[in-house]
Amino acid sequence: MKTRHKRIALIVGGLVILGVVVALVLNAFQSNLVFFFSPTQVAAGEAPRGKSFRVGGLVKAGSIVRESDGVTLRFVMTDMEKEMTVAYKGILPDLFREGKGAVAQGKLADDGIFVASEVLAKHDENYMPPEAAKALGDASDRAAATQAAEQAAAKTLKP
């Protein structure tokens, strides 16, 4: 074996070992690298108890309520399976909207309400002009209406 071949073999071998090590380490740290938990994970008890953590999901449409003190907000965070109520006192980012993604940091209170100290907005990777967004929204509304009509028709057809 020439010195050069030996050196190449060493480099390639070193890189392969390094890759395996990193893969194993990342696998072991899987749970620690998670930025937020979903309401389903929280319901399953995967989130740390008594410690601060983050919850991420969609802000349920029509769920944002301002409490009587005028500053505390309550809204429902959902991942389409489980839901949890979040209470937050503070300034919300511009992109925080009903039906859009958000990440809240805070603690789970004993009554099951998540008391947030910080709320961040999480937006998606789609970029489009407002007209296109409106067209998409209309199309999904139409699709939902057609589906509902079909279901209704199927029900009436059944004996």
Added chain:
Amino acid sequence: MSNRVINWFKFASPQAFYPLAGKMIPWFWALAAVFGLAGLYLGFLVAPTDAQQGEGYRIIFLHVPASWLSMFIYLVMAFWAGLGLAFNFRLSAMMATALAPTGALFAFLSLWTGALWGKPMWGTWWVWDARLTSELILLFLYVGFIALQSAIDDARRADRAGAILALVGVVNVPIIYFSVKWWNTLHQGSSVSLTKSPSMATTMLWGMLLCALACWMYAIAVALMRVRTIILERERHTDWVRAELIGKE
């Protein structure tokens, strides 16, 4: 026919590459200017307002190209460094050294524009999510590479030490790229990828791609300029460099 085939290995010698690089630099500057103007025109004057983020999204025309280039330059740098380590090619080690500052610049720009973008949209300058943290590590890898190489006086030993660091750091690049897929992150997923059609309006996408091309051409131009100074510095004991420098005076 046979004498029309270019002998690429000829340009592996610093002496042959020096004038070639000098000839290529103005062309890459020109391409960078053309792509840059076209990209900025499309991005700021033609591309529509975004439905969610309004005009604020337009920082994407710098943020995404800078992020792509920071990762791509690292791969190229590690490739040249590895080639230099394996075959003792002097020029490829010099190329790796020349690329590092530009890569660091793009990694910094990516983080900085990301912070400026994150504050109004997410509500925070910085979060320790997997995407942001791994990009910060990339910046540290560039800075570490530069620091390590300048800490060692002997150029050949500096090349070898830097090459090992560069190769070890390569694992970070796929981690940055796939972080938004592997873990829950605040950063959204990729809008443009090889596996699915881009989730952007066409003019936005073209503006972004042209800006990325402009950054790429700029990176090549400055890396070539830097490698020419490195060649002169390291080959200063040779006759051709002496002749070159005397010819300029």
